[in-house]
Amino acid sequence: MDRGYSQVSALKAIIKASFIAILRSPSAVVFTLAFPLIFVLVFGFIGGNTISLRIGVGKDCDTANAIYAALSRIKTIKLVTAPEEEMQEDLQKGHLTAVLNIMPAGKEDGVPRYTVHVRSSSASGDNIRIFEVILRDIVHTADARLFRDRPTVATIQTTRIPGRRYRQIDFILPGMLGFSLLSTGVFGTAFLFFSLRQTLVLKRFFATPVRRFNILLGEAVARLIFQLLGALFLIAVGYFFFEYTLVHGLETVLELLLLSAFGLIIFMGFGFIVSGIARNESTIPPIANIVTMPQFLLAGTFFPIDVFPGWLQPLCRILPLTYLNDALRKVAFEGVHLWNVPWDLLVLVAWGVAAYLAASRVFRWE
Incomplete structure (x- = not known):
């Protein structure tokens, strides 16, 4: 080996070349x-307005x-007006929660009275009950304001304590x-090393003094840099446009990036496994989907694990993406710190050790 050969320079060259290749890869940009x-x-x-009630307003409604x-x-609540026949059809199809008619019913003690008629269908589902609760609350509030001397069996007192508003973006981002990290770690790594092996690029690397570890490290660092830039971009979009919660500001951002780097390293182990057992390029997506699809659906990526049946939740709670999310x-x-989530990190480490042990047995250089 040439004593003047620099492993550090070789590593930098691999990182640079791999990073440029990632930027030119449509699939990497799409998934990341x-x-x-x-x-x-x-x-x-x-x-935060996850419930939307469309209420038709009858033609005779006051x-x-x-x-x-x-x-x-x-x-x-969105109040809509339309011809009676159209509202009736929308009601039957579930496009309207109800059709509302508020009719005057004279006066009593100088106070106007009304009859509120609500027409719904079986297609309204649980939304009609929500609307009925809202209506009762409005009527109750009006009664309390107009008839102050009414007797009551109970007085309700509420206390509001300080809290942080939980927005939809705080769950989904x-x-x-996690979705991006798992996709990059599995699909990106599997396709990359399979391609390097098939095109004999790895074989050409072996003809140089560069160490095998530096080949892996260079590709990993390039992906890590690209992924962290992508994570930073998503966090910035969530924070500046949708008020994504970052309790400790920049400190929280740095911890999120550290977690992202940790998660990507773990998921790359699965990518090495897929690359090792795939016999041709067309078999990579089916094998990778076996690893990723259950996690996308069951690991609390799009909705909480609690919505699943009780028998399915234990499976959800053993997936590595569940703990990263x-x-x-x-x-x-x-606002907790990394040392406050030891169980999540330990489970991820256990999955990482298992993945890299399996990868060491199936990964092929040639």
Whole structure:
């Protein structure tokens, strides 16, 4: 070996070349940035108003009253007008929660009275019950304001304590970070090393003094840099456009990036396994999807694990992406530090050790 050969220079060259190749790869950009960004934007614009009730207004409905005015001020309720036949059809199809008719019913003690008629269908589902609760609350508030001397069996007192508002973006953005890390770690690594092996690039590397470890390290560092830039971009979009919660500001951002780097290193182990057992390029996606698809769906990426049936939740709680998503959400929203999520990190380490042990047995250089 040439004593003047610099392993550090070789490592830098590999990192630079690999980083440029990643930037030129459409799949890398799509999975790292495009898909997660689309989901972040969609859920960010949805915001905290996850329930939307479309209420049809009957043609004979009195709209000049306090009840209608109170309904029109509620952001989760959209009052719509349309021909009666169209509203009836929309009601049957579930496009409307209910059709509302508020009719004057004379006066009593100088106070106007109304009859509120609500027409719904079986397609309204649980939304009709939500709407009925809102209506009762409006009527109860009006009664309490107009008839102050009414007797009551109980007085309700509420206490509001300081708290942090949990927005939809606070759940979905960490899930999208996890989605991006798993996609890059598995698909990116598998396709890369299979291609390097098939095109004999690795074989050419062996003809040089560069160490094998530096080949792996260079590719890993290039992916790590690209992924962390992508993570930083997603966090910035969430924070500046959708008020994504970062409790400790820059400190929280740095911890999220450390977690992202840690997660990517773990998931790259699965990518090495897929690269080693794939016999041709067309078999990589099916094998990689066996690893990634259950985690995308079951690891709390798009919705909480609690929504799944009880028999399925134990499976959800053994997936590595579950623990990465959980740690990302705790650090960002709850303000905990990395040393406060030891269980999440230990489970990820256990998966990483298992993945790299398996990869060492199946990974092939040639």
